[in-house]
Amino acid sequence: MQLEFLGAAREVTGSCCLVTVGGRRVLVDCGLVQGGRDEAERNAAPFPFTPASIDAVVLTHAHLDHSGRLPLLLKRGFRGPVYTHAATAELCAIMLEDAAGILAHEAEWTNRKRERKGLAPLEPLYDRDDALAVVERMRPLAFGEALDILPGVRVRLQDAGHILGSAIVELWLDDGRRRRKLVFSGDLGHVGAPILRDPTPVPRADLVILESTYGDRCHRAWDATWQELAEVLEEARTGNILIPSFAVGRTQELLYTFARHYRDWGLERWHVFLDSPLAVKATAAYRRHLEVYDSDARRAQRVAGDPFHFPTLRITETVEASIALNRIRSGAIIIAGSGMCTGGRIKQHLKHNVWRADCHVVIVGFQARGTLGRALVDGARFIRLWGETVRVAAQVHTIGGLSAHADQAGLLDWYRRFEGGPPVALLHGEADAMDTLAERLRQGPASRVLTPLPGERLDLAALPDNP
Ligand SMILES: [Zn+2]
Known part of the structure; x- marks a missing residue:
């Protein structure tokens, strides 16, 4: 039973976590890296796993830094379902198609330059058909509805209040010997924001995977x-x-x-x-x-x-x-x-x-x-x-x-609603924001705070039992 931090580790884009339990593999988010000189290269790089070996994906929300590599995952062999909120599926249809259009445009531009240099053309990361094929694999889940998606894997989405359809993911894992419950905050909304509800508090977890975009800042009222x-x-x-x-x-x-x-x-x-x-x-x-x-x-x-x-x-x-x-x-x-x-x-x-x-x-x-x-x-x-x-x-x-993201107070308040101060792993934040939030959590209720590096693995069986 293991969790691998594959993306958005000490940065804010490219969200991707791999959960392995009893031989089953579930990906939580599969986002594009956005910004930085090596963005195109990193997005085109091989996945650090075999896409065909992934049994299912759970998608927190439609933002491309969480969803934008899904069409590529499919193109490279993934054939499972993608569980997400119905509104996220609807937004993904719009956003992934748009992303495919931008990729096609960028490839055309790059290839004109390559042609002048006598180099072979490059293929875009994925096209419109790949994007729409992913949306067809999406299985809608309402907030609060629990579903056994694989033997030993149950999922439930809760309203994260970040954008339309955005979800906190509760994941119950059982490998026959041990049970663990992971809670992924996804991108957590800003309390009091217009239109959407505030992030749903979750009372129990063995491990919380918490975003930290604004871990070092407080928003104005x-x-x-x-x-x-x-x-x-x-x-x-x-x-x-x-x-x-x-x-x-x-x-x-x-x-x-x-x-x-x-x-x-x-x-x-x-x-x-x-x-x-x-x-x-x-x-x-x-x-x-x-x-x-x-x-x-x-x-x-x-x-x-x-x-x-x-x-x-x-x-x-x-x-x-x-x-x-x-x-x-x-x-x-x-x-x-x-x-x-x-x-x-x-x-x-x-x-x-x-x-x-x-x-x-x-x-x-x-x-x-x-x-x-x-x-x-x-x-x-x-x-x-x-x-x-x-x-x-x-x-x-x-x-x-x-901001559509919770600030430091919002993140701490949401975390404090967990019983017993479970271990927490911080993701989706630049190093300063993450380190500041880690320090605050260590002073307060958290029993253990991790700031994983990209590719780092966590043995979930080694987490303390939290009855
Ligand atoms: Zn987002």
Whole structure:
């Protein structure tokens, strides 16, 4: 009985854990590495196991750093089911297809260069068919519903409140000699966040696998966060406002909040452009899954019909409509992906706005090291866009409180709901965040805190019995 930490160990992307029990093998998440120079190489590298030997996958949520390598797993021989929430399956259909499109585009670009050098073309990591084939393997599980997925392996998902359909995974293992219960936090939501419920407390575990993205930080209170965003809108009298935003989660939170504060934030005087086909599709998925809304969102839905709509919202579906936004000098709020400015339509908008002193860039999400978004947050005076150096004159605002991740207090509070302070392994955090959280946990209730290295294995039979 063993757990292998294969991804997101001392970093924030590429989530992947392998659980082996009585000869059965279950993967929890299979995500893409995102950011960093060697990202493409690492994603294309062989899996550290034989894909055909994996009996089942349990997927916490649809973000690509958790789901994005699943099509490759299938392409390389995996033939089992993928257990996940129905909303995650729906979001994966959108996001994995989009990822396949980006990979095809990148391969085309690389291959044009390779051809000029007389090198053989490279195949994209996977294509649209691989992406859709994975979605067909998804078996929906409702929150709170337990299922025996293999002999000696039972799974139950609980609401993690991070994005639509995001789950905490409870995994009961029995190899005939010993029983162990693992609880994977997945990405844990931020208490009080709009639309979704707060992360579900889980009372019992023999080992908790806890994310630590914000293990060294505390978010601002929600009221202060909304106030900060309202002030940016108030201050910005001329020019445009760019909001690089994740298509799934953050964008819906922004639309929902803009709809609720339409009058008091003076949104009548702006045109708000949602310039992301992916976000448009994801918003449609949010509209279909009212069962995961919190009570405020249910009320908003009953009262307004569509909690994500307001009169000045415009959707730009086509590339032409997106390019037409380049001509607007003032009065536009443009919400576009990608969330860390590593690709997508936001780069185009940065090119046309970031050098103008009357423009604003509002950062509303986590920015990984090495990304263009992080450079903006860190106060870069120049950025590189398609090989061109562009001056940063726009004001860059970081609204930290809007994170979809629990902060240090949120992580500690969720952990404290476990009885008896079970051992905890920290994942999904940069080294500083992880070490700080580890220190806090060691001072407090945790009996043992691990910060595993990539590839590290843990013998689950050696964990203390927690009756
Ligand atoms: Zn996530």
